[in-house]
Amino acid sequence: MLKKLVLSFLFLQFLLINTLFPATTGKIVGRVVDKETGEPLVAANIVIKDAAMGAATDADGYYVILNVPPGEYALQAIYIGYTTQEVKGIKVKVGLTTRVDFELKTASFEGETVVVIAKRPMIQKDATATAAIVSAEEIEVAPVETFQDIAQTKAGVNVGPDGSLHFRGGRSEEVAYIVDGVTVTDAISGGLSIDVSTNAIEELSLITGAFNAEYGQAMSGVVNIVTKEGSADFSGNLLVQTGDILTNPENSQYFLSEINKFNPLNTYKIEAGLSGPITKENITFNISSRYMNDDGYLYGQRIHSPTDIDDSVRTGDGAFISLNPEQRLNLQGKLKMGLTNSINLYLTGIHENSKYQIYNHTRSKVPDGIPWRYNK
Structure with a gap:
């Protein structure tokens, strides 16, 4: 009997160093400008609310926040002499870039904050692969018991008689399975070596074509699972x-x-x-x-x-x-x-x-x- 216990240090995440592991995080980018003049605001602070993550704008007003775990966030732009602007409902997905731009106006009185609700872009410009991304919120309300049940509802994915997944008509052993950046594909049969409970999944990515080289040993498709992190409150x-x-x-x-x-x-x-x-x-x-x-x-x-x-x-x-x-x-x-x-x-x-x-x-x-x- 095989002891299917996966214990893995999932690597140190450096903000300025790209890793060779499959993506488990996304990033937020954008620009901060003066609303009236359109001039860039240098050294404006961009922070993720209730998280110890953020960045400062460069000389052209651009900022980048790397290694953001998948989920929904509120982002704040703070600059002395300007109204603090907060954008809610920002969704970050694994391996993709979310763009959030700010136009700050001069503050009429100290402590003023403007709240904006983010809108989902019609086209994800940096999406180079054919993929379906399912969030924890979608999994929670879906009438499914396993992530395989979710997968078979997506285009290009079928389930065989034995319950294994087939991408684009390929064999089940041609699918790569990844959990938190670590490959969990069975080295002998090529299928899934260990299951993951749906209530532990933060985001599920089903890549059915044109996947990047970071997903090694994948011929038909990739199942990339990112599990939930601990919260600041119980x-x-x-x-x-x-x-x-x-x-x-x-x-x-x-x-x-x-x-x-x-x-x-x-x-x-x-x-x-x-x-x-x-x-x-x-x-x-x-x-x-x-x-x-x-x-x-x-x-x-x-x-x-x-x-x-x-x-x-x-x-x-x-x-x-x-x-x-x-x-x-x-x-x-x-x-x-x-x-x-x-x-x-x-x-x-x-x-x-x-x-x-x-x-x-x-x-x-x-x-x-x-x-x-x-x-x-």
Whole structure:
């Protein structure tokens, strides 16, 4: 059994040094000018509200804020003698540039602030690849259980009989999977080596064509996942889902009667998350967990035991047994340590443990003969 525990230092993020890892952050750029004259404002301070990130404008009024984690932010432009301007609703996406320009006017009195709501651009000018980007907010309201469910709703992505993803008609082993800049593609089969809970995802990028060279060993497509970071304040969530699978009366002849016995706890899922600071200054954490139990809906009857040597030998007890049960546990944790205002250190850990049986009709009368499969 393989121990699928991913522990990785996800590299130091330098504001002025490009890394060789797949992108896990975006950037904000723009220009600050005088609203009346159009002249650039030199050394104006541009800060991300409630975050220790920002920049100052150069001699031409331009600024750049690098290594901004994906999410929605409020940006402030501050300059002595001018009204402070705040732009809300700025969305930063992995590997892309968000442009925010400011036109400041002379302050009529000290402390005046103008608030502006950002608008999404019609065209993302620096997007060089065909990609679909899904945010945590979109995942939260979508009726999905896994990120594979999200992927199959996008153009160019299909799901095979075994649940694997296929991009643009390619093989499943031609897809590269990346979590927080670290490749998690199975080195043997080429598929996904470890799953990520949807409540741990901050942004999901599905790149189906013309991807950059930073995504090595990808032929058909790329799945790039950035997990959530810890927040400055404590927060948590808990989700419980339960239900059962029944069949229509006209289809009952194809199933054993056991399928129509309703059990509200036949299939249930529990998701929980906790985020917050470890220290007030620079260390935060985010923990996400998911447990899923499915007792199955395809049944067999224990007529025989695996040791029966002939059909005439029937040592089974006649009980109805599910032939496709499944149990999955997924744990994810992320620790962020701000070494300086421009350098962050991340530690991410993901653990998956699953136990399941694959339905086999030839074993419908010998259900104990179906082997359990484990993924640890």
